[in-house]
Amino acid sequence: MSEPEVQLVRSHRDLRAFVRFPWKVYADDPNWVPPLVSDRLRYLDPRTGPFYREAEVALFLARRRHEVVGTIAAFVPHRRIALTGRAEGGFGFFEVLEDYPTARVLLDAACRWLRERGMERLRGPTNFGDHDCPGVLVAGTDSPPAMLEAHTPPYYREFLERYGMEKDHDLYAWRAPLWTLGPHLEKLPPEIERVAAAARSQEGLRIRKARLEAWDQEVATAHYLFNETLKHLPDFVPISAEEFRRFAEPLREIIDPDLALFAEVEGRPVGFCVAIPDINRVLLHLKGHLFPLGWLKVKRLMRQIDVLTFKLMGVLETFRRRGIDALLYLEAVKAACIRGYRWLEGSVTSEWNPVVNRVAERLGAERYKHFRLYQMSL
Secondary structure (H helix, E strand, C coil): CCCCEEEECCCHHHHHHHHHCHHHHCCCCCCCCCCCHHHHHHHHCCCCCHHHHCEEEEEEEEEECCEEEEEEEEEEEHHHHHHHCCCEEEEEEEEECCCHHHHHHHHHHHHHHHHCCCCCEEEECCCCCCCCCCCEEEECCCCCCCCCCCCCCCHHHHHHHHHCCEEEEEEEEEEEEHHHHCCCCCCCCHHHHHHHHHHHCCCCEEEEECCHHHHHHHHHHHHHHHHHHHCCCCCCCCCCHHHHHHHHHHHCCCCCHHHEEEEEECCEEEEEEEEEECCHHHHCCCCCCCCCCHHHHHHHHHCCCCEEEEEEEEECHHHCCCCHHHHHHHHHHHHHHHCCCCEEEEEEEECCCHHHHHHHHHCCCEEEEEEEEEEEEC
16 A cells, blocks of 8 residues: 655645544544534634634645545644743644554654754644643543543554654543432432531632623633633643633533532632533534534534533632532532433543542542543654
8 A cells, every 4th residue: 555645734625625534534433523614624724713823833634546544733832832941842633544654654744844843842632722632532432522522543542652652641531420319419428518518608608600691701710710720730831811712602602500600709719610511412413514404403402411511620729628619519410400411521630630530539420531642752
């Protein structure tokens, strides 16, 4: 078999081929969730994609006899480099058929492009940001991913390690069947209610629902808490306000105020918990397109979502170990029960955040997906 030719994406036609290629990889995978083609085109177009304003990006196609057989993106994340001081490039949108020579030439092209721009290390895969489908699956291919989770064939891990990449760090997704907690949550671990009750008695503490009428202000508060509650993690790079808004805006129509909670002490935000209906349960059935009947299907499928995913949860360091996290969780779970959700999902958590992972285990959650980010010297 001839070695594929790797070329840069230079035209809209190339970009469409880049975006559509994963349908070949996952043609027989019932658990793959296709992205909306229109959204992915906007995200990867230098004229409309927000990441291009803080990074230099190259998209590559691998072709064999004019047929696309793989894709990869390489990028120089200028903002991350400025914050960390490390000449570390990234790669993502890595998709390839089960053919290692194709994977190798794609990775060669990405590494060569990054070296030419002074990068000393490579890290990934991520879909640009660390919070957008990071890593490849190590375990958990038997179920669909929740929103913002990666879903990859098992051989991706093998290909990256064969190429010489080493583990950077691991990430996890958790789930728990809500019905096992009982109709009135009587089977929750007793310590959760005990700790939450102690938190309720603290002077000046208030748990409030998100105010959707003050959307911009609430997003700004969530952005602040997100960065502040994760800044203790190794290699954490604060997410920009613009990137955070990109994640938040599509959720505006589906956020339930009873499931988006803020903890305040004397009026100051000190913690938050935002649980979202897992929109991937809808995207799974749309095949990448909303039209011609997509909106009708979306409304019907939205009513059938039974998975609630916890994407944002944290408490400022000086207010930890006071039970505020347990109280936020308990209030969200009560609301989830009332609304008839059957599964609770939490993702992704880092192996570098053992406190959160222990909390998930203590709450009876199962670690059902395991992801890995890789790195190597250039």
